[in-house]
Amino acid sequence: xxxxxxxxxxxxxxxxxxxxxxxxxxxxxxxxxxxxxxxxxxxxxxxxxxxxxxxxxxxxxxxxxxxxxxxxxxxxxxxxxxxxxxxxxxxxxxxxxxxxxxxxxxxxxxxxxxxxxxxxxxxxxxxxxxxxxxxxxxxxxxxxxxxxxxxxxxxxxxxxxxxxxxxxxxxxxxxxxxxxxxxxxxxxxxxxxxxxxxxxxxxxxxxxxxxxxxxxxxxxxxxxxxxxxxxxxxxxxxxxxxxxxxxxxxxxxxxxxxxxxxxxxxxxxxxxxxxxxxxxxxxxxxxxxxxxxxxxxxxxxxxxxxxxxxxxxxxxxxxxxxxxxxxxxxxxxxxxxxxxxxxxxxxxxxxxxxxxxxxxxxxxxxxxxxxxxxxxxxxxxxxxxxxxxxxxxxxxxxxxxxxxxxxxxxxxxxxxxxxxxxxxxxxxxxxxxxxxxxxxxxxxxxxxxxxxxxxxxxxxxxxxxxxxxxxxxxxxxxxxxxxxxxxxxxxxxxxxx
Amino acid sequence: xxxxxxxxxxxxxxxxxxxxxxxxxxxxxxxxxxxxxxxxxxxxxxxxxxxxxxxxxxxxxxxxxxxxxxxxxxxxxxxxxxxxxxxxxxxxxxxxxxxxxxxxxxxxxxxxxxxxxxxxxxxxxxxxxxxxxxxxxxxxxxxxxxxxxxxxxxxxxxxxxxxxxxxxxxxxxxxxxxxxxxxxxxxxxxxxxxxxxxxxxxxxxxxxxxxxxxxxxxxxxxxxxxxxxxxxxxxxxxxxxxxxxxxxxxxxxxxxxxxxxxxxxxxxxxxxxxxxxxxxxxxxxxxxxxxxxxxxxxxxxxxxxxxxxxxxxxxxxxxxxxxxxxxxxxxxxxxxxxxxxxxxxxxxxxxxxxxxxxxxxxxxxxxxxxxxxxxxxxxxxxxxxxxxxxxxxxxxxxxxxxxxxxxxxxxxxxxxxxxxxxxxxxxxxxxxxxxxxxxxxxxxxxxxxxxxxxxxxxxxx
Numbered sequence: 001x002x003x004x005x006x007x008x009x010x011x012x013x014x015x016x017x018x019x020x021x022x023x024x025x026x027x028x029x030x031x032x033x034x035x036x037x038x039x040x041x042x043x044x045x046x047x048x049x050x051x052x053x054x055x056x057x058x059x060x061x062x063x064x065x066x067x068x069x070x071x072x073x074x075x076x077x078x079x080x081x082x083x084x085x086x087x088x089x090x091x092x093x094x095x096x097x098x099x100x101x102x103x104x105x106x107x108x109x110x111x112x113x114x115x116x117x118x119x120x121x122x123x124x125x126x127x128x129x130x131x132x133x134x135x136x137x138x139x140x141x142x143x144x145x146x147x148x149x150x151x152x153x154x155x156x157x158x159x160x161x162x163x164x165x166x167x168x169x170x171x172x173x174x175x176x177x178x179x180x181x182x183x184x185x186x187x188x189x190x191x192x193x194x195x196x197x198x199x200x201x202x203x204x205x206x207x208x209x210x211x212x213x214x215x216x217x218x219x220x221x222x223x224x225x226x227x228x229x230x231x232x233x234x235x236x237x238x239x240x241x242x243x244x245x246x247x248x249x250x251x252x253x254x255x256x257x258x259x260x261x262x263x264x265x266x267x268x269x270x271x272x273x274x275x276x277x278x279x280x281x282x283x284x285x286x287x288x289x290x291x292x293x294x295x296x297x298x299x300x301x302x303x304x305x306x307x308x309x310x311x312x313x314x315x316x317x318x319x320x321x322x323x324x325x326x327x328x329x330x331x332x333x334x335x336x337x338x339x340x341x342x343x344x345x346x347x348x349x350x351x352x353x354x355x356x357x358x359x360x361x362x363x364x365x366x367x368x369x370x371x372x373x374x375x376x377x378x379x380x381x382x383x384x385x386x387x388x389x390x391x392x393x394x395x396x397x398x399x400x401x402x403x404x405x406x407x408x409x410x411x412x413x414x415x416x417x418x419x420x421x422x423x424x425x426x427x428x429x430x431x432x433x434x435x436x437x438x439x440x441x442x443x444x445x446x447x448x449x450x451x452x453x454x455x456x457x458x459x460x461x462x463x464x465x466x467x468x469x470x471x472x473x474x475x476x477x478x479x480x481x482x483x484x485x486x487x488x489x490x491x492x493x494x495x496x497x
Numbered sequence: 498x499x500x501x502x503x504x505x506x507x508x509x510x511x512x513x514x515x516x517x518x519x520x521x522x523x524x525x526x527x528x529x530x531x532x533x534x535x536x537x538x539x540x541x542x543x544x545x546x547x548x549x550x551x552x553x554x555x556x557x558x559x560x561x562x563x564x565x566x567x568x569x570x571x572x573x574x575x576x577x578x579x580x581x582x583x584x585x586x587x588x589x590x591x592x593x594x595x596x597x598x599x600x601x602x603x604x605x606x607x608x609x610x611x612x613x614x615x616x617x618x619x620x621x622x623x624x625x626x627x628x629x630x631x632x633x634x635x636x637x638x639x640x641x642x643x644x645x646x647x648x649x650x651x652x653x654x655x656x657x658x659x660x661x662x663x664x665x666x667x668x669x670x671x672x673x674x675x676x677x678x679x680x681x682x683x684x685x686x687x688x689x690x691x692x693x694x695x696x697x698x699x700x701x702x703x704x705x706x707x708x709x710x711x712x713x714x715x716x717x718x719x720x721x722x723x724x725x726x727x728x729x730x731x732x733x734x735x736x737x738x739x740x741x742x743x744x745x746x747x748x749x750x751x752x753x754x755x756x757x758x759x760x761x762x763x764x765x766x767x768x769x770x771x772x773x774x775x776x777x778x779x780x781x782x783x784x785x786x787x788x789x790x791x792x793x794x795x796x797x798x799x800x801x802x803x804x805x806x807x808x809x810x811x812x813x814x815x816x817x818x819x820x821x822x823x824x825x826x827x828x829x830x831x832x833x834x835x836x837x838x839x840x841x842x843x844x845x846x847x848x849x850x851x852x853x854x855x856x857x858x859x860x861x862x863x864x865x866x867x868x869x870x871x872x873x874x875x876x877x878x879x880x881x882x883x884x885x886x887x888x889x890x891x892x893x894x895x896x897x898x899x900x901x902x903x904x905x906x907x908x909x910x911x912x913x914x915x916x917x918x919x920x921x922x923x924x925x926x927x928x929x930x931x932x933x934x935x936x937x938x939x940x941x942x943x944x945x946x947x948x949x950x951x952x953x954x955x956x957x958x
Contacts, residue, residue: 052794054589057553058566061569072542076548078549089617095545099534102541105538123780153751192756195878280957283729364543401873405885405956406871434883495913
């Protein structure tokens with residue numbers, strides 16, 4: 001088990017927290033929290049096995065959030081002194097005062113047990129920031145060079161993040177956490193004179209360390225070896241005939257559909273309208289809790305902030321609430337939302353399920369997504385068995401383009417690879433494929449979820465939400481699954497060609 | 498450790514340049530400040546003020562580049578940051594974009610102190626917004642939205658003598674009105690440099706009128722419709738086109754601007770109309786940095802170009818593709834002019850373009866959009882984009898808005914659209930609805946498309 005870095009613990013965490021929280025108390029705040037964090041990120045980009053750019057950056061600072069006379073106030077600072085922390089508390093109170101004329105809904109927070117001086121570190125072996133950049137560039141360069149014989153170009157990237165957070169509030173909770181995540185991507189490109197296309201690795205981003213690139217959790221050499229031939233086949237593939245098809249969707253594609261059509265749709269701030277002007281609302285409004293027929297009876301969805309290697313996994317959230325696991329959809333019915341402390345109390349839902357997150361010290365915590373995952377069926381079918389049940393259909397692998405409306409009804413997705421299914425067997429790749437559906441129609445058409453052996457944890461580093469815009473890392477687990485009668489578009493025809 | 502941060506960004510730049518032992522050095526100090534108010538249902542939801550301070554050290558040894566960027570750097574940490582960049586440069590492979598650094602010039606206001614923004618920027622606006630909430634509540638409307646003001650001061654120094662400074666204020670108000678039952682929705686937004694020119698009551702009046710339009714509902718099927726896109730919708734499509742206009746990717750055969758068989762499509766006619774799409778850092782109201790600021794090299798920018806003067810740059814001229822975004826390095830590869838990205842975008846059509854209202858009045862039957870949303874690329878070869886209409890699609894008959902139509906998912910390529918436009922109206926400053934987190938400085942016209950592809954109906958309202 002890794003430990004929290006000594007240089008982070010050496011920062012004046014408690015001195016600054018004490019100064020800020022005391023100043024907030026002195027100014028009459030009903031509640032105050034202090035958060036100091038350092039987010040370090042290193043990105044490498046290679047093109048045709050040459051390093052094109054590398055950036056090693058961090059973001060260090062602190063934030064004070066108060067509730068004063070029922071109104072939020074927030075201020076952040078970068079000078080790590082008790083005096084600056086106290087000034088930030090004063091500024092947060094001032095922000096609350098300026099904002100009071102436009103606040104018509106007093107802020108109260110759901111109770112949470114005090115977590116006094118607790119620590120948590122994510123599950124990883126090798127800190128990627130301890131691996132020299134030339135070593136990482138050389139590995140990506142070798143992988144890229146290996147593909148260049150069979151394709152025209154190869155791009156490669158490696159994103160690595162280490163997030164360290166210290167949190168304290170006036171209730172007495174004090175938490176210190178550190179987590180690491182990593183995402184390698186290789187994309188092969190090829191043209192045949194008439195058209196060009198690309199194909200990238202399916203390896204998902206993971207809450208792991210550098211060991212992810214050296215054989216733990218994914219077999220990169222094996223996946224990379226297959227890409228040139230798969231891309232060549234895709235370029236020669238016939239264009240899909242638009243129409244209704246049965247789909248078998250691999251978790252490398254389905255995670256993104258889950259993210260957009262379930263993950264965001266079951267955020268309570270959306271359902272309540274807090275995101276109405278920007279990210280949008282949700283068809284899954286609060287009055288539908290417990291009675292919305294979201295999907296078929298084989299649909300079971302869980303929100304989780306505890307799963308090992310999950311990108312949204314934490315010990316405690318940014319309101320001091322412990323990470324939890326909770327049901328969102330049970331046997332096809334909506335049974336839960338993702339919450340923060342204000343909304344949990346506002347809607348009488350008891351304790352928050354720990355979904356508050358801020359992506360930097362300069363941003364306020366908002367309700368962000370847990371690892372929202374579709375449960376596999378115990379003893380359920382393999383991917384091959386799912387395919388065998390389809391007479392005329394498409395098997396979809398890997399994510400690519402995505403779009404969904406502002407109430408999470410209408411979506412359209414593409415993928416990395418599409419295979420024609422004929423009489424229960426794969427019959428070569430197709431191209432120009434997109435699938436389009438309404439969320440509840442789609443999930444109600446799910447006939448079968450695959451078994452645990454088909455389950456993969458996918459995800460993304462950069463889920464966007466809120467104003468000012470914030471990004472959040474999040475994982476989504478899914479089995480392979482079978483859907484009946486989904487609309488397939490031909491994207492070339494959609495473009496009017 | 499020291500608790501003191503007591504230096505100016507200008508001093509930090511000078512000290513970092515002096516500390517580096519690299520062959521060439523560049524240092525960029527970005528000092529940021531921001532204030533924001535967010536609201537929903539006629540009440541505040543979140544707010545805040547924040548400061549940021551980022552130092553980026555770019556060291557060059559031979560042709561190797563090392564870049565280290567750190568926030569809130571204290572004076573006693575500066576040597577470590579510079580040493581890390583120097584070390585990275587020594588270990589780096591030669592960079593293919595390596596060029597001589599841009600020769601030194603100095604901004605006249607280099608020494609002036611940073612004047613951050615703060616919550617007081619809303620001192621007059623917040624009460625006006627409060628009054629708009631009260632008026633909306635009394636009239637059965639709910640207001641949602643976001644007001645943000647940021648100021649970023651960038652200081653760039655180099656061993657070649659550059660001492661350049663740019664102060665970039667950026668402000669925006671997004672205002673969304675909904676009927677009490679949430680069945681009707683309308684949106685407007687404005688870009689501003691200081692919020693002194695924002696008339697929230699007037700904006701709310703416009704939204705109230707649109708909610709009135711929406712009281713009559715008309716259901717339409719998916720299909721191709723004559724459609725008027727207002728400037729905000731045009732900006733979101735043209736910004737995506739601009740982001741896809743990298744010369745290097747085009748030359749490598751990866752984009753809609755790639756010529757089949759090799760090279761780029763520069764010189765190809767994209768529209769029979771005299772369209773101009775260009776950027777100009779001095780354009781009134783949307784002024785932006787007049788020199789290149791690259792914190793790291795990528796396909797479309799090079800740290801070696803830092804400080805290069807930016808001027809008015811045509812991307813499409815007279816309806817013909819005339820330029821692509823590129824560095825000095827990619828300009829040599831493509832044998833075109835070096836035309837780095839500029840942080841604003843302007844589109845104009847023929848002289849005498851009509852206003853949006855005049856275009857509506859001259860429409861026999863068509864759709865009027867409010868804005869587009871969730872725009873994503875489907876096919877890079879054609880730049881086919883998908884997305885949704887949002888917050889008001891209105892049916893126009895015999896020159897008048899007669900009701901609100903359901904929302905649609907569209908599938909369209911902005912490049913293909915340019916060739917199908919039948920009218921381009923008068924250009925004016927607008928706020929891109931989808932991309933305003935990243936791009937707020939745009940001047941765009943309304944346009945008329947005879948056959949906009951509404952691929953399917955969306956139930957969202």
